[in-house]
Amino acid sequence: MTAHATPDEVKKLAALARLTVSEEELPVFVAEFEAILGYMGQLETLDIAAGTDILPYANTFRTEGAPHEKGAWTRDIVKAFPNKEGDSLSVKKILSND
């Protein structure tokens, strides 16, 4: 079952990823994805159980508590906000009464 990325599928992926793919870009992406996913498809014939995860990592924990003084980073972080009201980040309304 080698996957095919159809134009509609690429558009759907773009919407999920919060991107727009232009009409000019679309056939290029479709052709490239065909080749790339075709190559990646070799994994499907691999005789290996999916989901066996034996990566050599372990959880690490820190002591509970305040990681830094309150407000230590506020000024620098707020400075980067594209839209703000005081020290608050300002975004468009998601719900409206209209």
Add this chain to the structure above:
Amino acid sequence: MESTLASLSITEAAHKLRTRECTVRELWDACHTAAQSDALHAYLEVFAADEAAIVSAQARIDAEGENAPLLCGIPLAIKDNILIKGKIASAASKMLENYEATYDATAIKKLRDAGALFVGRTNMDEFALGGSTENSAFGPTMNPHDAGRVAGGTSGGSAAAVAANIAIASLGSDTGGSVRNPASYCGVVGFKPTYGSISRSGLIAAASSFDQIGPITKTVADAKTLFDVLKGTDTLDSSTAPEGSYPTFSKEVSTIGVPRTLLEQGLDPDVVQAFNAALEATGCKIVDIEIPSNKPALAAYYIINFAEVSTNLSRLDGMRYGHAARGATLLDDYVLSRTEGFGKETKRRILLGTFVLSAGYIDAYYRKAVAARSALIHEFDEAFKQVDVIATPTMPTPAFKMGEKSDPLSLYLEDVFTVTANLTGMPAISVPMGTVDREGTKLPIGIQFTAPRGADERLFTIGAAVTGEQLY
């Protein structure tokens, strides 16, 4: 390539500072001037002098002499995805073109503590996605040996600057070979440490389970000097490995394993010839080994890379920082900011990552890739029961021409030897192994050695054997 103080290695520059052959100010001025003369587009920005840091580094050398850290007063070039407080860190993307770092990466903090100076930020593939630095939103970096060829990537600016003697040494980051690939193409040393040995705090994330900061230097000794300062656990990066995570390994190398079947395809014959000659010159016992999972490794690498990249880059939405386009609705704000801010390869990987993680395909792609990764780790662990290090050429070919690999898959295939170290978390080093002739130009090529996780020192031993350095 003019010879100035910027052509020195860290070891040489540190020696001159201690013997008063030059001052920190003179060294800074020489490196700053050299960086400003950059004709390769290795730098995206050359920084103004940090007067206080220069004065304090000189005072420390005057007071502590030989006991001052080797990096004290040494100007370094830093890849554009490593945060330096108050400086732009754009990851060579329009998305972060004006983003000013609000904190120092842990690696930068450690370098500062050692008295190092920062001469500028270097060019790279956008968000460290690529293998040639052609994906930089600000234009590619040229190879110092042939300006018509790529510098490699993604840390192309860092490698080109060191090779062209417009930086003493630099930091890069390595997700699938991004330190070793440009080091090979430019003819310098590139070292990817064991995953978790250098903090990733303040490194703009590409694929978090692969990313590792690494030095790009003129000598193996310099790579070791930087690694010794940068390594260590960090409460800001829970993937850093605590002390005692690995057995104590011998630094000695007597047996080198070579996965011969992997070298049967796609390699230029003169690269194979140079590789065999470099191996023979080490005087080590050479053993053929089999790592069957090498075959699907590249596919597994890219699937995991796409998945992690698309996840990591979802945070860039035009809301809190970075490129912020505005439309009629909040959704328009996200879509416009991301569509305008990201370049083509970045979008390609985000889309492919979204695909391999989607409900219908996650078992066939992502979970299978993770399983293949596990099998590969197991096979490498087994191989290291009979050999001390494993060697391959770093890249199948020398640097290619700009635009030659415009088809994305052909560029991905170049990474066949480098991705395994990121998949396994193992350390790997690329050191120059001579040159090959292409159209009358001598182009450098590199040899890569991989060691077990935690056996980073072994790579300095074998690397120095190839370069002819005396380390200890």
